[in-house]
Amino acid sequence: MSNHIIKLIxxxxxxxxxxxxxxxxxxxxxxxxxxxxxxxxxxxxxxxKDNGRIAGVRSEEEFYMIEGxxxxxxxxxxNFSVKNWQISGKTILEVDIQKSSTTHYAPDEQGKMxxxxxxxxxxxxxxxxxxxxxxxxxxxxxxxxxxxKDEQAILDYLAENKDITLSKFCKIAHLTNKMAEEILxxxxxxxxxEQKLTExxxxxxxxx
Numbered sequence: 001m002s003n004h005i006i007k008l009i010x011x012x013x014x015x016x017x018x019x020x021x022x023x024x025x026x027x028x029x030x031x032x033x034x035x036x037x038x039x040x041x042x043x044x045x046x047x048x049k050d051n052g053r054i055a056g057v058r059s060e061e062e063f064y065m066i067e068g069x070x071x072x073x074x075x076x077x078x079n080f081s082v083k084n085w086q087i088s089g090k091t092i093l094e095v096d097i098q099k100s101s102t103t104h105y106a107p108d109e110q111g112k113m114x115x116x117x118x119x120x121x122x123x124x125x126x127x128x129x130x131x132x133x134x135x136x137x138x139x140x141x142x143x144x145x146x147x148x149k150d151e152q153a154i155l156d157y158l159a160e161n162k163d164i165t166l167s168k169f170c171k172i173a174h175l176t177n178k179m180a181e182e183i184l185x186x187x188x189x190x191x192x193x194e195q196k197l198t199e200x201x202x203x204x205x206x207x208x
Contacts, residue, residue, distance in 0.1 A: 005085050005092055008045060009052045013121035016042035021049045023062040023069075030073035030106040033066075033097055035116035035123040037078050041099035042118065047092045056090030066095060075105045075113060103134075117197070124197045129166070132185045133195070143189045150175060150183055154204075158193065163203040 013019055016036070023029050023046055036042035046066070047057040057063075063082065070078045078097060085092040105113040108125065115126050136143065145151065153173040157164055170180045184204060187193045196203045 005045065005087060005094065008043065008094075009048060009054070012052065013050070015118045015120055016040055018042065018044050018121070018123070019048040019050055019052065020044055020046045021055055022046070022058055023065045026065045026069040027073050027107050027111075029066060030069035031108075031114075031116045031125075032123045033070050033078055033080065033095075034074045034104040034106040035118045036097040037074075037100040037102075037104045038116060039099070039118040041097055043097070044095035045092060046095060047090065054087055054090055054092065057093055063093065066093075069106075070097075073106055076102060078104055119197050122199065124199060126197065127202055129181055129184055129188070129202065130195060130197065132181075133188045136185070136189050143186050145186045145190060149173075150179070151187070154183065154187070154193075155206075158204075158206045163196070163205040165201055165203060169204070 008017060009019075011017060018032055020029070029044075032044065044066075046062055047055055049055055066080070066082070070080050078100065081096045083094045083096075085094060103115065105115055108114045115131060116123050117126055117130070118124075150173045154164060154169055157169075157172060166177065166180055166184065169175065169184070170177060173180065175183075184193070184195075188195055188204075191207050193204050194207045196205065
């Protein structure tokens with residue numbers, strides 16, 4: 001049965017799979033757990049290094065830290081299941097988190113509750129545009145787009161350039177952040193543009 005874990009490790013980290021050498025911070029792991037629940041669900045393999053090398057779980061406390069992360073630091077709490085695997089005398093924890101229909105939050109480094117999502121093999125904090133788009137898509141209300149020179153400005157720019165940031169859009173269209181965000185939200189909901197999150201910023205590009 002250990003072949004199951006070996007095959008998972010061979011896939012490498014991705015949107016639904018994350019390796020953790022150890023769990024030493026319940027608040028930090030809560031971000032990954034909430035991100036899985038907010039996106040497509042996923043698995044944590046604890047006792048596995050980023051390069052896929054099996055190191056083994058170092059202490060039983062790691063399970064309790066995961067439990068604390070899911071029940072105390074994820075809001076609302078997130079259910080998970082866990083299996084113990086023995087590989088070459090080393091214990092690996094396979095933590096399974098299902099996709100949730102509820103929005104979950106976890107604390108950032110300052111303790112403020114934030115929304116996290118999984119993008120490829122990374123857990124990323126989302127911005128207000130992401131949250132507003134998600135809310136509008138969930139409500140399934142019609143979106144009315146007032147097509148003006150501001151919308152034309154971003155579409156013209158993206159016709160010549162790969163992507164644009166919020167600050168760049170504000171600059172070329174002479175808009176406040178609030179006004180630019182409103183336009184971006186509407187264009188995303190209407191599937192005209194799409195947002196790509198990174199660890200440092202968000203980029204907007206024409207929808208393929």
